[in-house]
Amino acid sequence: MTDRVLELLRTRPDLAELAAFPFNFDVSRAYHVEEVHLASGASLEPIAGDDTGGTYFLCGGTAVLHASSDGYASLVADSVGEALEELIRLPAWCEELSGELDEEGLRDVVRAADDEAREEFAPDLDAQRAALISGLGLPDRPLVELLALSEAATRRTEPDHLLLNSQELCAYRLEEPYRQRLRDVVLRPGREALERMRSGDPGARAEAVADPVLRAGLLHAARCERRDSDLPLLRSLLRLELAGASAGRADRYEERWLAAMLVGSYGQADDVPLLRAATSGQITDSAGAVAWARAEEAKRYGQDSAGRDEFTWAELAHRQGLVEHARVALIRMLDDTGPDAGRLRELSRALERIGDHAQAARAQFNLLSLQDTDRDRASEAYVLARLERGKGDLAAAGRALERARTAVGIDVGTGTGTGTGTGTGTGGGVGGDPSDGTVAEWHRRGLGRLITEQHLELTLAAVEAGDAELARTTMAHSRRLLGTIAKNSAKALRELSTRATWAVAGLGRPGT
Structure with missing residues (x-):
């Protein structure tokens, strides 16, 4: 209207x-x-x-x-x-x-x-x-x-x-005065639950037991707004995290570590058995607990970790269902990031987790430009291909895979593409390509399987998009790679390879 x-x-x-x-x-x-x-x-x-x-x-x-x-x-x-x-x-x-x-x-x-x-x-x-x-x-x-x-x-x-x-x-x-602080947004539920637990509200503990996401926010709120009287509730939260780990919820290691750090900072001898279990035996006495907690806090949340905290808030926002809040924070971080490979890699992965493949590819493209060894170039190029395919730019995905093949030497000359260069810079790579030696035996290791897998996935995507030329070209590279990588890797990709083969066959002959 x-x-x-x-x-x-x-x-x-x-x-x-x-x-x-x-x-x-x-x-x-x-x-x-x-x-x-x-x-x-x-x-x-x-x-x-x-x-x-x-x-x-x-x-x-x-x-x-x-x-x-x-x-x-x-x-x-x-x-x-x-x-x-x-x-x-x-x-x-x-x-x-x-x-x-x-x-x-x-x-x-x-x-x-x-x-x-x-x-x-x-x-x-x-x-x-x-x-x-x-x-x-x-x-x-x-x-x-x-x-x-x-x-x-x-x-x-x-x-x-x-x-x-x-x-x-x-x-x-x-x-700046009009920008929302992501920390305040994601900590709001945890702060409210923390205050209720401090007041003895039994319903708050029941909610924390049932909701690991709320519990994560509660722990971070307790870290940011500490009180000496919080130790009993922190112990209960640590026990909940340990129970979750025992039940197979291993993906939330960060919360267990945070709860242990908070409990350990009190240095109570009675907590040592609990802390030993939470830290896989790293803590054996109360003095060690305090020293460990201080060291962990300095490493994870010290003055130099402001950027790390932003990732924490973005991840918590994502878990809370606040995807747009997480997206804004990560895009703003990416805009402010220079040639920092570690930060770009983390941004790329975080943006991919929230489903923003376009921004993830932007971070990954910049990350790829910083790599200075063949192995690193190949490793980051196949990830870029996955992200470009995810955002729907199949041609860009094809270019990324070309960079991966070039890095391992399979697109150079007329050699077999085994990438067994000596790193001497005197023609030890495929077809006389000077290799830096970092991708030797790539085809026998996981890197070969991952690069091949991305070729097969792109083949299927190209068929679905109706791009017959890209599908056929990428499938030809896939066949060459399947004949190059280790037999066990090729076997693991057999079902995907069969689907790609039949999909291309269904396109008919070129020109028909």
Whole structure:
């Protein structure tokens, strides 16, 4: 359904002209300086422009987002009508607006700014404002309420309205005071549960027993807001984590370690057996427990671990179902990451876990460019292929696999591609390729199986997408790889290979 106010502006040239000047909402400039989209995948429609190259967008058919030409974007209103109210009654030339002002204070600021506007460029401002408000049927809200609506909208920019450059996938910036702290978002349930447990609420413990995600947030809340009286409840949480490990829930090792660290920091002799079990025997006495806890905390949560904490909050957000919150945090981290291989690898894996293959591929592409050995290039290239395939760019996946084959030497010359180079740089690789020696015997190890598996998966994806040429080319490489890698690896891939073979056979002969 079309927004009523937007429809009026599109069908009433007189109103559109007033909105464009002097209020700088020009529906004839409904385009942006570059291609953009929302990280959340919600719909995005340019509806107007301003005289600085900025653009107003309709998000999800209702909310209005403004993107500047210098890389900032924020939500401004929940509807086009509300956005026009703000622009007309709190116009851009009012630079002294503040949420600390009362109604009369805001009116004084607007009057003063309007006086200057009349002298400089809008002598008929009062008549223009009245005509536009009347023509659009806008309400007469108190300025305090209108400013509060505007600021509340801006604070809701993240996570659902994060704007991305569609080519580079970098995020538009948002002024720091309006950004949500992910730590506060994900710790809120844990803090509430912690306070209930501290007060002796039996229902809180029952909830923690039943919900390992809540328990994770509770433990992190206890780490951030410690009390000497928390030891009994921390012991109970550690026992719950140990019980989970005994039941086979090995994926949450981090929480067990955190609970042990918190209990160990108290240095109580009675806790040593519990801590010994939690740390696989690392702790044997109370003094050792304190030393271990301090060392672990310094390593995991010390002053140099702020970036590590961001991964913790992003992972916890994902587990809580707050996928968009996690996505925003990880994209912002990626935008701020330089040539740091370890951080890029972690970002790539974290983004893949939340299902954002495009951003994961961006991180992985940058990671691949930093590798300086054949083994590392091959290892990161096959991961890039998996991510490119996941985001639907099959051609890019094919290029990534080409880089993997080149790294192991199988695409060089006319050799067999066994990659047994000596690393001397004198033609020890396949077909005379100078190898650095780091991929010797790659075909007999897991790397060969992984690279081959990605070729077969890409073959199937290409068939499904109707790209016969890519499917046939990739299958030809797959056959060569299957004849090169160890027999046990080829056997493990037999079912996948058979499916790929039949899929390509179903395409018929080339040219038919």
